[in-house]
Amino acid sequence: MKEPFHLEKTEKEIILLEKLNELSELHFNACEAYSKMIKKSEQEIIAKSIIDVPFLPVQLFKSMELKSIPDEEVVKVLTSSGTSGQTVSKIYLDKNTAISQTKALVSLMKPVLGEKRLPMIILDTKSVLKNRKSFSARGAGIIGFSNFGRKHFYALNDDMTLDYDGLKKFMDEFGHQKILMFGFTFMIWKYVFKKLKEQRIKLDFNNAILIHGGGWKKLSDEAIDSLSFNQQIKEQLGISEIHNYYGMVEQVGSIFIECKEGYLHSPSYADVIIRDPISFENVRNGVLGLIQVVSELPRSYPGHSLLTEDLGTIIGEDNCKCGWKGKYFTVLGRIPKAEIRGCSDTFQEGE
Amino acid sequence: MKLKEIFKEVLELDETVNIEELEYNTIPQWDSIGHMSLIAELEDVFDIMLDTDDVLDMSSFSKAKEILGKYDVVF
Numbered sequence: 449m450k451e452p453f454h455l456e457k458t459e460k461e462i463i464l465l466e467k468l469n470e471l472s473e474l475h476f477n478a479c480e481a482y483s484k485m486i487k488k489s490e491q492e493i494i495a496k497s498i499i500d501v502p503f504l505p506v507q508l509f510k511s512m513e514l515k516s517i518p519d520e521e522v523v524k525v526l527t528s529s530g531t532s533g534q535t536v537s538k539i540y541l542d543k544n545t546a547i548s549q550t551k552a553l554v555s556l557m558k559p560v561l562g563e564k565r566l567p568m569i570i571l572d573t574k575s576v577l578k579n580r581k582s583f584s585a586r587g588a589g590i591i592g593f594s595n596f597g598r599k600h601f602y603a604l605n606d607d608m609t610l611d612y613d614g615l616k617k618f619m620d621e622f623g624h625q626k627i628l629m630f631g632f633t634f635m636i637w638k639y640v641f642k643k644l645k646e647q648r649i650k651l652d653f654n655n656a657i658l659i660h661g662g663g664w665k666k667l668s669d670e671a672i673d674s675l676s677f678n679q680q681i682k683e684q685l686g687i688s689e690i691h692n693y694y695g696m697v698e699q700v701g702s703i704f705i706e707c708k709e710g711y712l713h714s715p716s717y718a719d720v721i722i723r724d725p726i727s728f729e730n731v732r733n734g735v736l737g738l739i740q741v742v743s744e745l746p747r748s749y750p751g752h753s754l755l756t757e758d759l760g761t762i763i764g765e766d767n768c769k770c771g772w773k774g775k776y777f778t779v780l781g782r783i784p785k786a787e788i789r790g791c792s793d794t795f796q797e798g799e
Numbered sequence: 800m801k802l803k804e805i806f807k808e809v810l811e812l813d814e815t816v817n818i819e820e821l822e823y824n825t826i827p828q829w830d831s832i833g834h835m836s837l838i839a840e841l842e843d844v845f846d847i848m849l850d851t852d853d854v855l856d857m858s859s860f861s862k863a864k865e866i867l868g869k870y871d872v873v874f
Contacts, residue, residue: 523824524831543824546831547858554851563850580832591831595854598842600835 452556452715453772457765460716460774461498467717467744468501468752469494475750478516482750499721499730503740503753506698509537517542517748525582528697539698545748549701552745553592556705556715559772560691561596561657567622568597569615569656571631571640573604585662585697586632592700593630593659608639619653626655629687632662633677637670644684652686661693661703663758664781674778675710694758694779698751702743704777707770711763714774718743722762722777723755733762736780758782802867802874805844806860809837822859845872 455463472493476483482504486493491502508514515522521542528537541549576587583591594600601618605611631640636658644651658681664672672680678690694712695703702718714720721730722737731737739760742753760779768776803818810828812818823829829837838854841847841863847870849857857863867874 546824550831550855554855558851563852565848565851565854577832580827580830591835594835595851598839598848600839 452717453559453713453774455716456773460719464717464719464742464744465495465498465501468498468742471744471747471750471752472502474747475516475752479514479750481512481514482516498719498742501742501753503742503755504750506537506696506754506756509539509698509749509751510535513538513540514751515540515749521748526585526588526697526700527582528585537698539700539751540749542748545746548745548747550592550595552701552715552717553703554595556703557593557596557659560659560705561628565596565598566626566628566657567599567618568594568601568628568630569618570594570597570600570602571604571629571636571660572602573606573608574602575606586635588697588700589632589661590630593628597628597630604635604639610640610643623655626657627653629653629656629658631658631660633660633664633692634662634666636660636681637667637672637677641681641684650684650686654686654688656685656687657689657691658685658687659691659693659705661695663694664779668781674706678710696741696754696756698754699741699743699746701745702741707768707772707776709768709770709776711768711770711776711778713768713770713772713776716774717745720760720762720775720777722760725759728755733764736761739777739779800874801844802860802864805840806837806863809833809840818860820860823857841867845870845874847872 476486476493486502495501517540522540523543524541524546526539526541570590572586572590576584576590601614603611603615674692681687681690692706693703704712704714707713719742721740722735723729723740724731725738736759739756739758740754741756744752746752758779759781760777762775762777765775766773806812806818810833823834838849842849853866857866
């Protein structure tokens with residue numbers, strides 16, 4: 449997993465397909481619920497191309513306990529965020545899957561962050577890590593990205609106010625060098641950006657690289673997209689480099705990171721497929737549809753091929769101006785279920 | 800030996816744990832969060848900066864000795 453953005457289409461199709469087929473077979477043999485579903489839907493376990501690999505709807509992890517390992521091998525349970533009262537996804541990890549997730553993330557971030565671990569500001573509160581046996585999506589993200597940082601500083605107090613004094617101290621010590629900032633999109637927007645704007649405080653983090661993810665659904669009232677988010681954050685916090693990423697707790701480690709052109713990229717060990725929300729047929733580039741994600745990482749649970757509830761568009765493959773290979777795409781967000789019908793022919797984006 | 804003391808203190812190990820044989824994720828205290836604290840302490844005490852790959856490779860006590868050896872520290 450040394451070069452995450454160098455594989456071209458034909459080569460990737462062969463290498464990734466073989467790994468996905470191996471995983472389908474593994475889960476078919478190790479997870480009873482998975483094998484029942486595959487048998488019932490009469491799908492082929494060994495697919496002839498990546499688009500034919502059987503997929504599960506991601507919501508299934510909310511209603512079922514899906515795992516391909518015995519209970520005693522579970523080392524960590526990840527849960528999706530979800531507002532209170534909502535059922536959450538449960539993802540069971542064993543030692544090997546947890547390790548390969550971390551390693552994949554490292555290989556992916558190296559082209560962006562380099563080899564050296566950077567002084568790191570986490571735009572969140574430390575209390576999200578309270579329960580060590582079970583991490584929320586936020587906790588899992590923070591821990592995963594913490595490997596790229598050192599001298600970790602949590603910028604939010606437990607009551608979600610900004611720790612100005614701590615920030616100032618941190619910047620006095622490390623402000624002259626490159627630093628890493630990490631946080632969840634809606635947390636940054638609500639508890640950092642808006643507070644600073646209200647109080648008319650502008651910061652100067654011009655040595656910082658900000659990585660943020662977690663989706664836009666909690667910001668739907670704000671009608672904000674990736675481009676204007678980046679712009680406004682740059683303006684208020686003085687950050688020079690910002691990368692959004694798309695990823696989910698059901699496939700931790702395989703994330704899709706925004707390149708300097710503003711597009712999300714699929715790395716060599718994962719891919720995206722866009723499907724028509726009604727027929728589930730694979731649609732051509734430029735057409736909006738439901739995002740399916742495949743990844744070679746999930747071994748302890750059958751999550752290597754998942755149909756999400758997110759809508760997105762593939763812009764192109766192997767020819768992004770940024771130089772990274774692989775499919776590049778945009779995510780529009782999550783459209784309420786009632787509105788899914790018909791949206792595929794209303795929205796289009798350039799090819 | 801300094802390194803053993805650091806492991807013992809950061810991971811809150813009791814006397815029954817054989818530190819020489821200790822591996823990552825085999826006890827509740829040495830999980831991803833414990834690992835982060837361990838790395839931070841090692842960097843502070845030995846005044847070094849570990850590379851990302853070394854942070855991830857440090858999957859056992861003996862591996863820790865091997866990796867720290869590369870950084871010319873005495874432990």
